Amino acid sequence: MKSTWTINGQRKAIDVPDDMPLLWVLRDVLDLKGTKFGCGEGLCGACTVHLDGEPTRACLVSASEVGARRITTIEGLSADGSHPLQRAWVELDVPQCGYCQAGQIMSAAALLAEKPSPGDADIAAAMNGNLCRCGTYLRIREAIKKAAAMAAARPSAAGSAPGAREEVR
Ligand code: FES
Ligand code: FES
Numbered sequence: 728m729k730s731t732w733t734i735n736g737q738r739k740a741i742d743v744p745d746d747m748p749l750l751w752v753l754r755d756v757l758d759l760k761g762t763k764f765g766c767g768e769g770l771c772g773a774c775t776v777h778l779d780g781e782p783t784r785a786c787l788v789s790a791s792e793v794g795a796r797r798i799t800t801i802e803g804l805s806a807d808g809s810h811p812l813q814r815a816w817v818e819l820d821v822p823q824c825g826y827c828q829a830g831q832i833m834s835a836a837a838l839l840a841e842k843p844s845p846g847d848a849d850i851a852a853a854m855n856g857n858l859c860r861c862g863t864y865l866r867i868r869e870a871i872k873k874a875a876a877m878a879a880a881r882p883s884a885a886g887s888a889p890g891a892r893e894e895v896r
Contacts, residue, residue: 733797734797735759736803748786748790759802763827765830775830776800777799779797780799782834782837811875812832812836812874814877815870821870827858834856835850838854843875845875847868
């Protein structure tokens with residue numbers, strides 16, 4: 728299929744098989760390798776991206792299902808790593824091996840867009856499907872709270888890339 732997608736605020740022409748998973752298109756065709764392959768079955772969350780702001784497992788969506796929806800990957804969350812979540816992740820030294828973290832941050836970004844000041848239960852519910860073999864869950868929770876506080880203090884810092892600006896309020 729030939730189509731033109733909106734990815735991270737930019738229009739990209741693609742020509743891929745209908746049934747190619749979005750994750751494959753992102754990594755192997757568009758060279759956006761920040762989004763990771765974990766299980767390939769929707770069970771780990773490593774491949775989480777946003778479709779029209781909704782956290783979505785890219786391994787479960789075929790190219791033909793994307794349609795006109797805006798795609799945001801970890802590369803599009805901010806142009807320079809200045810998104811509050813990215814800064815909080817660095818400040819609290821959240822990652823261990825790092826493999827799951829792009830998916831964690833994308834799920835957290837969708838949560839903050841929906842609930843700017845999430846409580847523990849909100850965080851637990853939103854992050855439930857994102858697994859971390861290194862067990863960084865406590866730091867993830869604290870980083871989400873820190874990012875929420877940062878965004879509240881400087882709302883304009885919530886996203887600097889075109890794709891992210893629309894999603895993180
Ligand atoms: S690789 Fe998509 S959920 Fe695990
Ligand atoms: S940091 Fe290693 S899997 Fe999460």
